[in-house]
Amino acid sequence: MDAHSVQLLTDRESSRQPLSVLVGNPNVGKSVIFGLLTGRYVVVSNYPGTTVEVATGHATFGKEKNVLIDTPGVNTLVPMSEDEKVTRDILFNPRLRAVIQIADAKNLQRALVVTLQLAEMGLPVVLALNMHDEAKSRGVSIDAKGLSEFLGVEVVTTVATQKRGIEKLARAAASPGVPGFSVSYADSIERASEDIFALLPETLISKRYIALTVLSGDSSVLGQVAGLGAESRARIVGIANRLQSSYGEPVGYLINRRRISVIERALSQVMVKREGTSRGWAGRLGMLTMHGVWGLPFAAGIVWLMYQLVGRFGAGVLVDFFEGTLFGEYINTFLAQVVEKTVPWEFVRDLLVGHYGVVTMGLTYAIGIVLPIVATFFFAFGILEDSGYLPRLAIMSNRLFKSMGLSGKAILPIVLGLGCATMATLTARVMPTLKERIIVTLLLALAVPCSAQLGVIMGMLGGLSPVAALIWFAVILGVMFLAGALAARVIPGRSSDFLLEIPPLRVPQVGNLLAKTGARIEWYLREALWIFVLGTLVLFLLDRAGALGLIERAAAPVVVRLLSLPSEATEAFIVGFLRRDYGAAGLFMLARRGAMDPVQIVVSLVTITLFIPCFANLLMIIKERGVKVAAWMVVFIVPFSFLVGGVLNFVLRRLKVL
Numbered sequence: 001m002d003a004h005s006v007q008l009l010t011d012r013e014s015s016r017q018p019l020s021v022l023v024g025n026p027n028v029g030k031s032v033i034f035g036l037l038t039g040r041y042v043v044v045s046n047y048p049g050t051t052v053e054v055a056t057g058h059a060t061f062g063k064e065k066n067v068l069i070d071t072p073g074v075n076t077l078v079p080m081s082e083d084e085k086v087t088r089d090i091l092f093n094p095r096l097r098a099v100i101q102i103a104d105a106k107n108l109q110r111a112l113v114v115t116l117q118l119a120e121m122g123l124p125v126v127l128a129l130n131m132h133d134e135a136k137s138r139g140v141s142i143d144a145k146g147l148s149e150f151l152g153v154e155v156v157t158t159v160a161t162q163k164r165g166i167e168k169l170a171r172a173a174a175s176p177g178v179p180g181f182s183v184s185y186a187d188s189i190e191r192a193s194e195d196i197f198a199l200l201p202e203t204l205i206s207k208r209y210i211a212l213t214v215l216s217g218d219s220s221v222l223g224q225v226a227g228l229g230a231e232s233r234a235r236i237v238g239i240a241n242r243l244q245s246s247y248g249e250p251v252g253y254l255i256n257r258r259r260i261s262v263i264e265r266a267l268s269q270v271m272v273k274r275e276g277t278s279r280g281w282a283g284r285l286g287m288l289t290m291h292g293v294w295g296l297p298f299a300a301g302i303v304w305l306m307y308q309l310v311g312r313f314g315a316g317v318l319v320d321f322f323e324g325t326l327f328g329e330y331i332n333t334f335l336a337q338v339v340e341k342t343v344p345w346e347f348v349r350d351l352l353v354g355h356y357g358v359v360t361m362g363l364t365y366a367i368g369i370v371l372p373i374v375a376t377f378f379f380a381f382g383i384l385e386d387s388g389y390l391p392r393l394a395i396m397s398n399r400l401f402k403s404m405g406l407s408g409k410a411i412l413p414i415v416l417g418l419g420c421a422t423m424a425t426l427t428a429r430v431m432p433t434l435k436e437r438i439i440v441t442l443l444l445a446l447a448v449p450c451s452a453q454l455g456v457i458m459g460m461l462g463g464l465s466p467v468a469a470l471i472w473f474a475v476i477l478g479v480m481f482l483a484g485a486l487a488a489r490v491i492p493g494r495s496s497d498f499l500l501e502i503p504p505l506r507v508p509q510v511g512n513l514l515a516k517t518g519a520r521i522e523w524y525l526r527e528a529l530w531i532f533v534l535g536t537l538v539l540f541l542l543d544r545a546g547a548l549g550l551i552e553r554a555a556a557p558v559v560v561r562l563l564s565l566p567s568e569a570t571e572a573f574i575v576g577f578l579r580r581d582y583g584a585a586g587l588f589m590l591a592r593r594g595a596m597d598p599v600q601i602v603v604s605l606v607t608i609t610l611f612i613p614c615f616a617n618l619l620m621i622i623k624e625r626g627v628k629v630a631a632w633m634v635v636f637i638v639p640f641s642f643l644v645g646g647v648l649n650f651v652l653r654r655l656k657v658l
Helices: 012-016 030-038 082-090 105-121 132-137 144-151 166-173 187-197 207-215 219-224 230-245 251-270 280-288 295-342 346-353 358-387 390-402 408-416 421-430 434-447 451-462 466-490 510-527 529-544 547-562 569-578 580-592 598-610 615-625 627-655
Strands: 019-024 043-046 053-061 064-070 096-104 125-130 140-142 155-157 271-273
Touching: 019 030, 019 105, 030 053, 030 064, 030 096, 030 166, 030 510, 053 166, 082 219, 096 105, 096 166, 105 125, 105 132, 105 140, 105 207, 105 251, 125 132, 125 144, 125 166, 132 140, 144 155, 144 251, 155 166, 187 207, 187 230, 187 251, 207 219, 207 230, 207 251, 219 230, 230 251, 251 271, 295 346, 295 358, 295 390, 295 408, 346 358, 346 529, 358 390, 358 408, 358 421, 358 510, 358 529, 358 615, 390 408, 408 421, 408 434, 421 434, 421 615, 434 466, 434 598, 434 615, 434 627, 451 466, 451 580, 451 598, 466 598, 466 627, 510 529, 529 615, 547 569, 547 627, 569 580, 569 598, 580 598, 598 627, 615 627
Parallel strands: 019 064, 019 096, 096 125, 125 155
Antiparallel strands: 043 053, 053 064, 140 271
C-alpha cells in the first residue's frame, strides 16, 4: 500500500484537513514537540502493511487546523530500514502542506543531510533547532539567521522540554518555504539523472529526488510514482545499473559524500564550536555509562531496575491485583452470577464465563494479566527513551548479541521477556529490520521464561543441587545462542548496521512520559484486545469438540518414552500452552508428590521452558508477525523442545551427574 492510498485518520473532517509532518533524526525531541503542538496524543497506529508506529494528532498553524503526523526517526530519506521507508512514503502524501524538521542543535550536520534531501524533494520546510540550550552548554553557537538565509527556509530555535520556541515554531509552520539551495553532483550522475527525468511522468515529488534515490540504489521509490509503466521502470533501473557499473564505489556513497561536503562548508559559516567546554555532571555520567568497565555496573543496574518495575511490580504486584483480586474475586464472580441467572443456555454460559470463557479467560488475560505488564513496560521504556540511556544500554550489549545476527538493541525485549514474553514480543519493534524482529520474536518464544514461570522453576530447582540449576541455565542459554545463530543464517533479509546517535542524559518530563504511556496503552486496547477474545473462542470450540483431549492423548507417548517422564506430565505441557506458569506448576505438583527423580525434574523444566509459547504470546506473535511466521515457529519449537529434552535425558542418565 503506497502513501497515496493511506487514510491516516478515519473521520471525514480530518481527511479534508491539510497535512503537516514532523521529520527528524532519532532522539531529537520530536515526540515532545508533537505533544506540545497537538496538546495530546490522538492516534497511535501501525502504518499500513508494517509494524511501524505512527502518531497522528491535530495542530493549529496560523488560523488553519492541520492533521499532524509524528513520523519515525530517520538518518536519511534514501531508506535503509522499514522506519525510514515509512517516513519517506508519508512525504509522498498529496495532502502534505508543511514539513517541520526537528534537528538536534548539537549535531546539525546529521540533520542537514535530511534537510538537503527535503530540498531535493521540493517540499515546504520549517527547521527547528531543538535542544538549543544543550548546544550552548557544549560551546556550540549557531547563527540561526545565517542558516535560514543559506537554506531559504525559516529556522527556529527551540528547547522543547522547557516549551521555549514552540509558539514561534507553530507560527512559522503556517507559511513554510521550499529550500532554495541545491547540490551539483558529478557529470555522469547528473546525465543519468536527466535520462531518468525523461522517463518519469509528472509527479508530486521532485523528479530530481526520485532520480537521485534510484541512482543511490533504492528503486522502491518508483512504487510511489503514479502512472509509471513497467517498461519505463525497467529502463530507469537499467540506467542506474549502468552508472553503478562505471564506478568502483557505490553511487549512493558518492552522492552522500558530495552532500556532506556542501553541508560542511555551510556549517563553517554559520556554526562555531568552542573547544574545552565543560561537559557538566550529565556529560561525565553519560561517558561513564558507555565505559568498557564502569558502564557494566550501570547496565546491570538499569536492567535490574527494569526487571523490578516490569517483571516484579507489573507482572507480580499489579497482575496479582488485577487478575487475582479485581477479576478473580469481583468481576468474574459477579458476571458468573449474572449470566447464571439470566442466560438459560449452558453452551452460552460456558462461552461467556466457563473455563474457556470470553470473560473468564479472554478478558482476564488481556486486561487482568497483560495490560498491567504492558502499562509498566511502556512507562519504563519511555523513561529509557527520554533519559537518553537506551542507546547506551544497546552499546553495552551489542557484542553479546552480534553472534545471533542482532544488535545491542535486542537487550530490551530479551530482558523484558523475563517479565512477560507476550509484552516483550511487542517491543521487538525496536529492532530496525524485519529479520531482526523475527529472530527476537523466536528467541522470546523459545528460550526466555516469563517471571511467573521462572518463579516456579527456581522453586523446583531450589530443592535440588546447584548442579541441577547450572545444567538448566547452561542448556537454556546454549539453546538461545544456537537458535539465534542458526536463525540469522536461515531467515532471509539483512541485519542492520549498528549505528546510534548518543544523546545526552536528561531528566525525563513526567507529563510527556504519561502522555506517551497513555497513547501506547490506548493502542494496545484497540489493536490487541480482540485477539485474546478470538483466541479464547478458538480454544472453547476445540475443547467442545474434544480436540484438546485428543492432543493430550497423542502427546503422551512422546512424553513418556522420549523424556522418561510420568504420563501425568503430558497434562502439564498442554496447560502450559494456556499459561506458562500453570504448566510449570503442574510439574511442581508432580515433583512434590515424589513422582519425579532429579533427572526427570531437570529434563521436564528444560523442555517446558523451551516448549511452545503460551496462548497469549502466540496470539501476539500472530498479530505482530502474521499467521505464516507464527505457524513456522510452532512447527519448529514443539519438536525441537522435545528433541533437546530427549537428548538431555539420555546424556544425564548416561553420565549420572544427578
